Amino acid sequence: DTAVSQTPKYLVTQMGNDKSIKCEQNLGHDTMYWYKQDSKKFLKIMFSYNNKELIINETVPNRFSPKSPDKAHLNLHINSLELGDSAVYFCASRDEGLKAFFGQGTRLTVV
């Protein structure tokens, strides 16, 4: 039983394309996040949602648009992909005690 699942696990696409990454959690948590991990393994928060409402947007380009149809899902849509968007994107959900549960990551490669 996967707690936080992301699809796809790997995504290779050309510059200028639009792509989406899906995330679902079955833990009943209200809060979900998207993090970006760059090639140097640095993890940076992108967005935080609480019960479908955007809480944190960490100066992410507006080509990135999260969407939360319900509190169990937080999808990430990226328009006009650029080379610099290549990274591993992690979805996470958080319990009441700030314990975060991470998905396996989506490795995005823009060519």
Place this chain on the structure above:
Amino acid sequence: AQSVTQPDIHITVSEGASLELRCNYSYGATPYLFWYVQSPGQGLQLLLKYFSGDTLVQGIKGFEAEFKRSQSSFNLRKPSVHWSDAAEYFCAVGGITGGGNKLTFGTGTQLKVEL
């Protein structure tokens, strides 16, 4: 602003040796502190967390960490390292504020274990 510093980018230890990974944080209120481990190609797994109370916290896989407020540190330790402990380790600080809540991660320490 909250921040985390992990001064050691790489650490190599021999199997069976003791381990200490350093973490210093900056946070304006009482911090919530975490250590996560990331194995190659995997997501992050929580090793342990500190919220309040006893400053020495025990985690999974034989890890422990000590919160020292005076030093703004939360160093991770293990008495005897196993080859399977080779991974990337991340310290994180978080809290609940009026602007929301988030975890801020350090840059990670890559642990290599020599057999």
